Amino acid sequence: xxxxxxxxxxxxxxxxxxxxxxxxxxxxxxxxxxxxxxxxxxxxxxxxxxxxxxxxxxxxxxxxxxxxxxxxxxxxxxxxxxxxxxxxxxxxxxxxxxxxxxxxxxxxxxxxxxxxxxxxxxxxxxxxxxxxxxxxxxxxxxxxxxxxxxxxxxxxxxxxxxxxxxxxxxxxxxxxxxxxxxxxxxxxxxxxxxxxxxxxxxxxxxxxxxxxxxxxxxxxxxxxxxxxxxxxxxxxxxxxxxxxxxxxxxxxxxxxxxxxxxxxxxxxxxxxxxxxxxxxxxxxxxxxxxxxxxxxxxxxxxxxxxxxxxxxxxxxxxxxxxxxxxxxxxxxxxxxx
Amino acid sequence: xxxxxxxxxxxxxxxxxxxxxxxxxxxxxxxxxxxxxxxxxxxxxxxxxxxxxxxxxxxxxxxxxxxxxxxxxxxxxxxxxxxxxxxxxxxxxxxxxxxxxxxxxxxxxxxxxxxxxxxxxxxxxxxxxxxxxxxxxxxxxxxxxxxxxxxxxxxxxxxxxxxxxxxxxxxxxxxxxxxxxxxxxxxxxxxxxxxxxxxxxxxxxxxxxxxxxxxxxxxxxxxxxxxxxxxxxxxxxxxxxxxxxxxxxxxxxxxxxxxxxxxxxxxxxxxxxxxxxxxxxxxxxxxxxxxxxxxxxxxxxxxxxxxxxxxxxxxxxxxxxxxxxxxxxxxxxxxxx
DNA sequence: GCGCACAACTTAAACGCTTTAAATTGTCAA
DNA sequence: TTGACAATTTAAAGCGTTTAAGTTGTGCGC
Numbered sequence: 001x002x003x004x005x006x007x008x009x010x011x012x013x014x015x016x017x018x019x020x021x022x023x024x025x026x027x028x029x030x031x032x033x034x035x036x037x038x039x040x041x042x043x044x045x046x047x048x049x050x051x052x053x054x055x056x057x058x059x060x061x062x063x064x065x066x067x068x069x070x071x072x073x074x075x076x077x078x079x080x081x082x083x084x085x086x087x088x089x090x091x092x093x094x095x096x097x098x099x100x101x102x103x104x105x106x107x108x109x110x111x112x113x114x115x116x117x118x119x120x121x122x123x124x125x126x127x128x129x130x131x132x133x134x135x136x137x138x139x140x141x142x143x144x145x146x147x148x149x150x151x152x153x154x155x156x157x158x159x160x161x162x163x164x165x166x167x168x169x170x171x172x173x174x175x176x177x178x179x180x181x182x183x184x185x186x187x188x189x190x191x192x193x194x195x196x197x198x199x200x201x202x203x204x205x206x207x208x209x210x211x212x213x214x215x216x217x218x219x220x221x222x223x224x225x226x227x228x229x230x231x232x233x234x235x236x237x238x239x240x241x242x243x244x245x246x247x248x249x250x251x252x253x254x255x256x257x258x259x260x261x262x263x264x265x266x267x268x269x270x271x272x273x274x275x276x277x278x279x280x281x282x283x284x285x286x287x288x289x290x291x292x293x294x295x296x297x298x299x300x301x302x303x304x305x306x307x308x309x310x311x312x313x314x315x316x317x318x319x320x321x322x323x324x325x326x327x328x329x330x331x332x333x334x335x336x337x
Numbered sequence: 338x339x340x341x342x343x344x345x346x347x348x349x350x351x352x353x354x355x356x357x358x359x360x361x362x363x364x365x366x367x368x369x370x371x372x373x374x375x376x377x378x379x380x381x382x383x384x385x386x387x388x389x390x391x392x393x394x395x396x397x398x399x400x401x402x403x404x405x406x407x408x409x410x411x412x413x414x415x416x417x418x419x420x421x422x423x424x425x426x427x428x429x430x431x432x433x434x435x436x437x438x439x440x441x442x443x444x445x446x447x448x449x450x451x452x453x454x455x456x457x458x459x460x461x462x463x464x465x466x467x468x469x470x471x472x473x474x475x476x477x478x479x480x481x482x483x484x485x486x487x488x489x490x491x492x493x494x495x496x497x498x499x500x501x502x503x504x505x506x507x508x509x510x511x512x513x514x515x516x517x518x519x520x521x522x523x524x525x526x527x528x529x530x531x532x533x534x535x536x537x538x539x540x541x542x543x544x545x546x547x548x549x550x551x552x553x554x555x556x557x558x559x560x561x562x563x564x565x566x567x568x569x570x571x572x573x574x575x576x577x578x579x580x581x582x583x584x585x586x587x588x589x590x591x592x593x594x595x596x597x598x599x600x601x602x603x604x605x606x607x608x609x610x611x612x613x614x615x616x617x618x619x620x621x622x623x624x625x626x627x628x629x630x631x632x633x634x635x636x637x638x639x640x641x642x643x644x645x646x647x648x649x650x651x652x653x654x655x656x657x658x659x660x661x662x663x664x665x666x667x668x669x670x671x672x673x674x
Numbered sequence: 675g676c677g678c679a680c681a682a683c684t685t686a687a688a689c690g691c692t693t694t695a696a697a698t699t700g701t702c703a704a
Numbered sequence: 705t706t707g708a709c710a711a712t713t714t715a716a717a718g719c720g721t722t723t724a725a726g727t728t729g730t731g732c733g734c
Contacts, residue, residue, distance in 0.1 A: 002452075004720055015684045020722060030682060050451040051397060052720035054388045055689050062431070071413035071613070080407055083434055087444050092453075094399070095432045097420055107424050114387040115339075115690095116429075221617065250617070257619065276408070280558065280587070282594065282619075341690055352714045357692060367712065389690035392719050452720095 003044045012040035023048070062092045063303065064117040066108060068099040068124040073247060073275040074292065075123065078144065081296030082121060089304050091118070098124045112139060119303045122153075140306035144299045145290075146189040154306070156299040156316040160190045163288045164197025166322045167242040167270040170286070172205050175331035176268060179207065180238035182227040182248050185219035194244045194272065213238055217248040224248025228255040239267055239331050246271035246278040249285050253327065257282075268328035283326030291318050340381045349377035360385070399429045400640065401454040403445060405436040405461040410584060410612040411629065412460065415481065418633030419458060426641050428455070435461045449476055456640045459490075477643035481636045482627075483526040491643070493636040493653040497527050500625045501534025503659045504579040504607040507623070509542050512668035513605060516544065517575035519564040519585050522556035531581045531609065550575055554585040561585025565592040576604055576668055583608035583615040586622055590664065594619075605665035620663030628655050 009019035014033060021028045022037035029037070040046075054060045063086055067075050079095065086093050094117060096108045112120060119140040143155040164181075171179050181198040184191030195214065202209045212234060215227035224243060228251070231238055243249035249271030253263050261267060263283055271278050271287040278285030298316050306312065346356035351370060358365045359374035366374070377383075391397045400423055404412050416432065423430050431454060433445045449457060456477040480492040501518075508516050518535040521528030532551065539546045549571060552564035561580060565588070568575055580586035586608030590600050598604060600620055608615050608624040615622030635653050643649065 005722095006720080016721085017685075017723075018683060020720095021683090024722085028682085033682080047450045047452070049392075049720050050448075050453045051388060051391045052689090053722075055386075055392050055691090055719085056721045056723085058689070060388060070407065070417055076408035076413065080434055083432065084441075087433075087441060092431050092433075092444075092448060094429050095420065096424075096429075097417060104421075104424060107429075111387075111429060113384045115384070116387045254617070254619065280591070282591065342692095343690080353691080354693075354715075355713055358713090361692085365712085370712080386690050389719090390692075392689090392721090393691045393693085395719070 002049075003046045004049070005046070007044060008037060008041045008046045011044060012036045060116060060118050061090055062094060062117045063119050063121055063300070064096065064108060064111060065093045065121045066096045066098050066124055069097055073277050074245070074273055077275075077292040078123065078296045081293040082300055085297040085300040086304075089300065091300075091304065119307045121299055121303055140303055142299050142303040142306065144295055154302060154312055154315065156295050156302060156318065158290050158295075158318050158320045160193030161197030161200060163272050163290065163320050164194045164242065165201045166288050166320065167272065168198055168201035168205070168207075170322055170324070171240040171242065171268060171270060171328060172207065174240075174268065174328060175333060176238075176240035177207055177331075178213065178236065178238040178240070180213040180215070180231050180241045182215050182217040182224055182231075182241060182243045182252060184217065184244035184248070186216065188219065191219060191244050198242055217243065217252075219245060219248065221247055221251040224251035225255050228252035232256075232259065232261070237267075240328065241267065241269050243269065243271045245273045246275045246285055246287055247273075249287070249327070250277050250281045253281060253283075253285070264327050264329035270328055274323060278325070278327075281327070285327045286325045287323050289321045289323050291320070294318055339386075340383045341386070342383070344381060345374060345378045345383045348381060349373045397453060397455050398427055399431060399454045400456050400458055400637070401433065401445060401448060402430045402458045403433045403435050403461055406434055410614050411582070411610055414612075414629040415460065415633045418630040419637055422634040422637040423641075426637065428637075428641065430458075456644045458636055458640055477640055479636050479640040479643065481632055491639060491649055491652065493632050493639060493655070495627050495632075495655050495657050497530030498534030498537060500609050500627065500657050501531045501579065502538045503625050503657065504609065505535055505538035505542065505544075507659055507661070508577040508579065508605060508607060508665060509544065511577075511605065511665060512670060513575075513577035514544055514668075515550065515573065515575040515577070517550040517552070517568050517578045519552050519554040519561055519568075519578060519580045519589060521554065521581035521585070523553065525556065528556060528581050535579055554580065554589075556582060556585065558584055558588040561588035562592050565589035569593075569596065569598070574604075577665065578604065578606050580606065580608045582610045583612045583622055583624055586624070586664070587614050587618045590618060590620075590622070601664050601666035607665055611660060615662070615664075618664070622664045623662045624660050626658045626660050628657070631655055 005016050005019050009016040012019060014037060018029055018033060019037050022034045023041060026034055065079065065082055067079060070076060070079060083093055094111065096104060098104055111117060121142055121144060123144045141153050143153045145157050168179060179202065181195060183195045199209050215230050217224040217227040224247065231241065241252060243252060249269050253269055256263050256267060263269060269285060271285045274287050274289030278287045295318055302313065302316065342353050342356050346353040349356060351374060355366055355370060356374050359371045360378060363371055402416065402419055404416060407413060407416060420430055431448065433441060435441055448454060458479055458481065460481045478490050480490045482494050505516060516539065518532060520532045536546050552567050554561040554564040561584065568578065578589060580589060586606050590606055593600050593604060600606060606622060608622045609627070611624050611626030615624045632655055639650065639653065
C-alpha cells in the first residue's frame, strides 16, 4: 500500500494534522517537528494524494480546454501557450476536441458539471459556449477568439475587422482596386467579421464591393482552391485576393501556380492568422498575424483570475500586425505610373 | 450550495446508500425507489462529484498524455486519435508537452505520483520514459513510437527500418543508385533506426553507402534545407534523397526549386511519416506513411487494458505503407534504357 | 503563585461518495 | 404462528486530506 499521511505521522511520532502542516504549511510547526516529518515522508516514499486534497479543499487545479481541433495549424500555438501558462500558474489542463460527434460535447459537459475542473477555456465559439455551460455557467469560463456576443462570457480576442482592414489597405496602397475575398467557415465568428471588415474597408476606400468578388472558401484548403478557381473564371478577374486564413491563401496560390499565373506578378495574396503555412509557401505569404501564443497566456491568466475570485474584467483585445512577405506586389499599372 | 447525494436522498425519502445505488447501480434497487431517486436528483439539479467518487473508488478515469510538442505536424493526428479513443473508453486526458523546460517534466511527474491519473501515455521516448516514472513505474505506462529498449515499457510502434527500406527500394527500383539520406534528430530513436535502415537497405541492394551522402537534418525545416544544400555541393550530387521525415523533405525540395533544379526530373524525393505537409507540397511528396491515428487508438486500448489489470502484451507493431506521389521518377538513364 | 498570552500540537469533523455488513421487510412453507 | 429465505434498504466505515476548535505547556508580568 502507498503510504498515507497517517503513516508518515506515525513514523514521525506526531498527529496527522501536524504532518499535514509540516508538509504543506511549514511555518505552522516547530523546526524540529518539520524536519522529523519531512524525513519520515522521504523515508517511506510518501506522495500526497491530490484527489483527497481536491475533495477537501474543493479545488482541482485543473482547467478544461476545448478546441475545435488541433490539426488546423491555427491551434497548436494556442494550445501550447495555454498549457505552458497553465502549468506555470499551477494548473494542469484536460484537453478536449469538440468538432467530433456530440458524444464529445456531452462527455465534457459532464466533466464540467461534475466538479472535476475549476474552469473552462473555450476556443470553439462556433455556435455558442452555452452548449457546454448552460446559459448561466456556474463555473468560470473564458473564451478565446470567436466571441459570441449573445453570452456574457469574458473573451480574449483580436479585432477581426481590423485584420481585414490591414490586408485591404495594404493591397489598395499597392494600387489594387479589384480586390477579392475568400471567406472562412460561415459558422465562425471570425470569418463573418473578416468578411464584414473586408466590405467596410473596401467601401471606405471607395473601391467596388462586388458580390462576385466574395467567395466562401469554408476555411479549408479544398474550399480555398475551389473559390480561387471561381474567381479566375470571372470575366474580369481580381488582381489581389484577401483570404480569411493562410490555409486558404496557400491553396489559392497553388491553384494559380498550377495555371501558370504568377504570384505576385499577376496577382497578389494576403492571408490571415500568421501560421507557419504561409511562411513556407512559395512565394512566402503576406499575412495579418493573430498573436495566438499571447492570446493563450492571457486567456489562462484571465481564467485563473476568475477562479481566484477576481471580478470579471472587460474583454482583452490583442493587436494584430501585417507581416509583409513575398506574395503581394504593386499592380503593373501602379508600377508603370 | 450544490446539492449532494444526501440532499437527493432526503428529497426522495431514502438513505444515501440507496440514492447512490439508484443512480449508479440501478439493478440493485426496486423500480419505484429508482424512479423516486431519479426524479429527486433531477428536480434539485444534482450532479455527481467525481472527485469524491475518485477518492472512494481509487480511480480517476484520467490519462496523462505526454507529447514532445504539437506544432510538429506529426503529433496532431496522434493526439486527436488518443483523445477520441480515450473518451470512448471513458477516460479524459491531461496533456503535457515535454520539450519545454524541466519544470514541465517535474510538474507532470508530480501528477503521476500523486494519484491524479490512472496511467501514462508517452510519445516522447527521447531519452527515456523513466524520467517520468522512475525505473519501476508503479503506474501503467505505454509508449508510442520511439521505443527505448532499455526499459520494459510496452510500446506501440512501427518497424522504423522498414520505413527506410520501402523508400530506398522504391528509389532503387526507379533506377537510382546515388541515393542520399537526410536524417532526423539524433536523440530520437526513430531517426537512428531510419538511418540504419537506409544503410542496411543500400547495402542489401549493393548500392554505395557513402558517408557524404548521409546528412543530419535534425528533423526540422532549417536542418533539412541546410543538409540539402550540402548535398548539392558534392562533386557528384545524388539523384535521389530519402528524408527521415516529410518536413525535411519539403524543405529540401524547396531548396531545389529555389536553385532551378527540377523535382522529380533532376532529383527524386521520398519523405517519411505521411503528414499533410507532403500532400500539399509541389510536387506532392512520395512518403512512407506511419499510421499515427491507429497508433493512438491502439496505445490507448493497450493502456486501458493494463489499467484494468490485463497482463502486459507484446509490442504492437503497425504496418507502414509507401504512398507514391509526384516527387519521384525514374532516372534519366533508366528512362533512356 | 496566579492568570494570561502565546506557541505548538492534537482532536475531530468535514469534503461527498461507494460499498460491506447488518438490519428490515415481505413471502411462503411447514 | 414461526422460521427460513429472498429482496430491499440502511447504517457505518472508509477513501486521504485540511482545518476549526480545543488542549497542553511554557514563559512572563504582577
